[in-house]
Amino acid sequence: MPKDSGIGASSKRREDVRFLTGAGNYTDDINIHGQAYVYFLRSDIAHGRINSIDTADAEAMPGVVRVFTGADFEGVGGMPCGWQVTDRHGQPMQEPPHPILAQGKVRHVGDPIAAVVADSLEQARDAAEAIAFDIEELPAVVDMREAAKGGATKVHDDLTSNICYDWVLGETDDAKVDEVFQNAAHVTTLELTNNRLVANPMEPRVCVAEYSRGTDEYTLYTTSQNPHVIRLLMCAFVLGLPEHKVRVVAPDVGGGFGTKIFHYAEEAFCTFAAKACNRPVKWTASRSEAFMSDAQGRDHVTKIELALDSDNNFVGLRTDTLANMGAYLSTFSSSVPTWLHGTLMAGNYKTPVIQVNVKAIFTNTVPVDAYRGAGRPEATFQLERVIDKAARELGVDPIKLRRQNFITEFPYDTPVALTYDTGDYNGTMDKLEAAADIAGFPARRAESEARGKLRGLGVNCYIEACGIAPSNIVGMLGARAGLYDAATVRVNATGTISVMVGAHSHGQGHETAFPQVVAEMIGIDESMVEIVHGDTSKIPFGMGTYGSRSLAVCGSAMVRATEKIINKAKKIAAHLLEASEADIELKDGQFTVAGTDKSVAWGDVTLTAYVPHNFPLEDIEPGLEETAFYDPANFTFPAGAYACEVEVDPETGKVTIERFTAADDFGNIVNPMIVDGQVHGGIGQGIGQALLENCVYDENGQLLSASYMDYAMPRADDVPFYTVDHSSQTPCTHNPLGVKGCGEAGAIGSPPAVVNAVIDALQSGGKTVDHIDMPVSPSRVWAAMNG
Amino acid sequence: MYSFEFEKPSTIAEAVAALGAEEAQALGGGQTLIPTLKQRLAAPAKLVSLSGIAELKGVCVEDDGALAIGGGTTHATVAREAADKYPALADLASHIGDPAVRNRGTIGGSLANNDPSACYPAAVLASGATIRTNSRDIAADDFFQGMFTTALADGEIITSVRFPVPQAANYQKFLQPASRFALVGVFVARFADGVRVAVTGASEDGVFRWTEAEQALSADFRPDAVKDLKVDPSGMIGDLHGSKEYRAHLVGVMTRRAVAAAG
């Protein structure tokens, strides 16, 4: 019987009522009396030297409060990078300055040249058109391969080259790797691109900032996944403000997908301008601005080689990747191609020797940073594509080849720095084969062929490192922040509970799932528990939501804090029941003396905590509020196996997805419905990447896919009904809930399944194609078929 | 948007007079013009809305059986009201954009704009329709003059479009995946005196008639009749959604499919 409340119940998402009835409170809904509006004048060329900017005419325009340029920020910090990567020679990465408004040069289309604050947005825009500037166009650095060459035009004049770092992980001795490849019975090589994506959350970025002269306090409302991180970075590294004078609020946020993790120049600008102008200021990005200022995702070019012995065992893996950083280092950009990507190259397989080489490259494009999956989709795509190609070359069944090489014993130390705590890859594959009816595929293919269509089946596995993560480990790897999380459980006198959490919900359903856990632990109704998130003045210092970490890390903090609450409540109950604390049992919201019918209800205990007339004041303090910080011992390792079936129209090359099946092992599951939704959304984004989405710059650095007229988002009719199976469950061994995280899996696991299926379909039509780069558009498929 | 004056006349004559003003521009459904204004890519001094003019709206059958559609008629109205009279045209209208676009956007606006990927131009050209304006009648063959260019003079209003109704017709639209305009769209219309084939989305010169296919299909109205015909890729559009060669190839595929569907 499925449960109808608590852990394991598909409780309906309580937040949806306000979202679906227009009662949400998004940043753009916030208006402060007397606010002025900000308009950023953005570069329309990709690379140029600023000779002069004259704002006098603009300043004199009606309604203008003030015009700012880079010169107003001399002596103010730039946008920081939160992760220092150390290169293969032990040297720190090259870290160029990233000013709030351009200084000296503009480096991508969309780089802000100036900002106008005016009484209305239209007045600010009018004034921006009156800014006179002389920017000398320079050759744009767009292609990573060209940018990496010696003598290439430099994005940052003061750096030695466009290479941010040249990094290696795994076996660093080239000779040893060469030997493995020389002795291999078979080597499969593949060159591929992981296409650049624009995250496109439904809600564009918005900032509203206010400053009080009376108290010298600032409030910044912003579209963020992690308000405390923004406050820390902005106060400590950019504006030099005391944190206790700054409140950052991320109210309802309409989707983030990673791109709202980062500290953006617009946030610092608005906070600075609110004081400088002594007026609240508001900036709302247009969709066009989002395309040229939200950090973008992916954009890797990779050569991957897989070595197999004569029994088809994987014996070695070597990769060479160029990773695009764009023009500046966004907050976590440097960590994505390295510690979130290289470390995943073992995948689900026991390959003994792995060498991962990554060069991160500056180009005159919008900065690139974490996007749903962040590094792990790039790793999974290469690995699962090369395995598929190897199976094809060797004439073996791709599922069998994978099974043969699965890691089966845990814990498992990979050659690329991770320790997988648990998993059951064969068990998950069994679930997939059943749920996807792999055995029935030949009949479905025959049916498609009868209609003149080619049908293909693509299968792949994935593993991800989530629950990011142990502070001591990430610190060793270069993170400039801790990655614990925090929760405060505040029990009110009447027994209702507010839980202040560091995680931030922007679509994940925390407001429903988190209370399920607390309610289950105490045995009370879910409706008695509510979470509070997104406001630094209310919540403890937690690190926010990304990397599928909320439940695994912040949820664990919440469990620890709730355990403290229960322990204290038991002491109070023991006092009221005149029993020994050791004999008190809590069940269904009742404290009972074991083996007796003496009991006291949750509400009586909580009331006693706040009305301590009869209370053990000599032993414990009144009140019932506890905080816990939780720093996990390891990452969590969700893993799964996906199957995609496509039809290809041989005349047009158009691919349609006929079936998509996901078998995931997320460990324990708190709310199955929410998990299904997370997987559906992730697969939708993965299918978007595989078939449709592509962020393209021309050779001058102009963004060709700068609006929805050219950037293809997946629509409902582009995706099939999904079959998802989460019954393969190996609970995480090191967090109290045994949960692993499910937010990114779909986006990580689905792109290779789609491409593998397309290649299989073409093969069935008699055309052997090694690879088609994503998006696998009709034009590309047709070209491959006719190439 | 820059600021502008706004007028909403209720007759064609008033609209023509209003459009005589310096830098005045007609506003149809605004589905193309309003986004252009919001991006500050155009700065008309005055917008003259055509949406209050009753005589510009509606679908009716003329004495000789031709279908006349008012220049201010929305795509949704055409989809509904032309369904039994000219099903292929109604079907085309029903697949333009989304419900919001179809309920605002007008046939006159679409033709005046002459987007190289728009759908209506293919129907108008393949049907041998006549574009009627406040001052003259223009044959479809003379109306379209290249991407975003038409025979319309400044301030001239499309009052209606007269479509001879073919014996059989069909429109096949291969979607550009982002905008869902036509990557390639082919309208095939079979009349007693021959077949007309018009292609949108494909050419750098905008909508065009594929005369080789017309000849072949006039002789033999079956998909196979055009299966060996090739379109020269050199004048085709090549962009991130499809190469010139791919578009040239699709013209053939969509034509065959349109013939098959027209029956």
Ligand SMILES: Cc1cc2nc3c(=O)[nH]c(=O)nc-3n(C[C@H](O)[C@H](O)[C@H](O)COP(=O)(O)OP(=O)(O)OC[C@H]3O[C@@H](n4cnc5c(N)ncnc54)[C@H](O)[C@@H]3O)c2cc1C
């Ligand atoms: C999301 C979206 C999807 C779309 N998809 C498609 C599609 O799949 N296929 C397709 O064909 N189109 C598509 N369109 C375009 C749509 O059909 C527009 O409605 C049409 O192109 C313009 O018509 P309008 O009435 O909105 O004209 P407006 O935007 O008001 O005007 C466009 C131009 O025509 C002029 N004009 C307007 N009416 C007249 C008139 N009666 N006489 C003379 N000049 C006039 C205006 O001055 C202006 O220059 C799409 C649009 C959007 C926004």
